[in-house]
Amino acid sequence: MQFSKSTDYALHSLIHLGNSERCNNVGIKELSAELGVSESYLSKIMSKLRRDGIVRAVPGVNGGYELARPADQITFLDVIQVIEGRQKLFECSNSSSRQHRLLAEEGPALRDPKRPEKNDCLVEKVMYGAEQHLYQYLREQTVQSVLDNAFKRCTHGANKN
Amino acid sequence: MQFSKSTDYALHSLIHLGNSERCNNVGIKELSAELGVSESYLSKIMSKLRRDGIVRAVPGVNGGYELARPADQITFLDVIQVIEGRQKLFECSNSSSRQHRLLAEEGPALRDPKRPEKNDCLVEKVMYGAEQHLYQYLREQTVQSVLDNAFKRCTHGANKN
DNA sequence: ATATTATGGATATCAAAGGTCTTTATTAAC
């Protein structure tokens, strides 16, 4: 269970965009040189980010990418969900097994006839909690907060001058 | 980014073991029938759990598996780390890129010569935080707590009698 | 001894990640 390299590339690209001057598009050449990834592969990732409204892109001479909204409104969760997809972190693969009938048994009379055997898996419930915890944290982390951290370290170092 | 089916199988198997009588081994036949997975595949997963000290196994007639320690001392994190491995959730793939030299630059004089360019990635730092949050939650969830939940629901339903 | 059960190795299959190349569409500058 690991985040993909694509997520890595996407996050670093966005940080670079957030760090460069406003109203100044950054081309795929610059980005790919910056990250050490091929232009063709990185451009696929940027296209995904564009389709999801994270960045804007203009083709043509002097074209390139820029953030589609302020850096403090682009969360890590946004980026991760674009790149990794939006499936649940965990899905029980055998909801109809005997174990679930036993563990989830509350007496047939109590069963809601509208939701026959959905969401009965207690393991899934726990893991869904894990997902919510993780997502809450990732929602609080933004492109801007990373830039702020970097800046803090710079000025901290510059105090000596 | 999703947990594997193997993790699913492992967790459900452990819950079944925790739910069955003490001093009574459960064979791979019973487990695989319970979960609807092949014996050969599930046995590989159980072997992993055994090598990591989560379950005990005895071969031979009437052999099988049992929990190696009390169910409240087997956390979800334990199981996940055995099955999914212990790599970090996120590893920066380009720590030596220009971006990191820029963002992590605190002035050459401030650099710790012992740790030249390790752990300089701010994205990795954020994601490490995410990992710690997730792990903290998963450490609090045990095989026993799932069984308790199931039991609570049963007695709750049985109140009507 | 024999039947039963777990273990480990070899192998097969399939999907997804990671990556390249080519063609097309769009834009600025000349």
Place this chain on the structure above:
DNA sequence: GTTAATAAAGACCTTTGATATCCATAATAT
């Protein structure tokens, strides 16, 4: 208008990991 630069999209390839099966071996109770 032509051209050079740039993003977009699709076809394709390779590698890797998850999932799974099968067989031979070891251990154990009866």
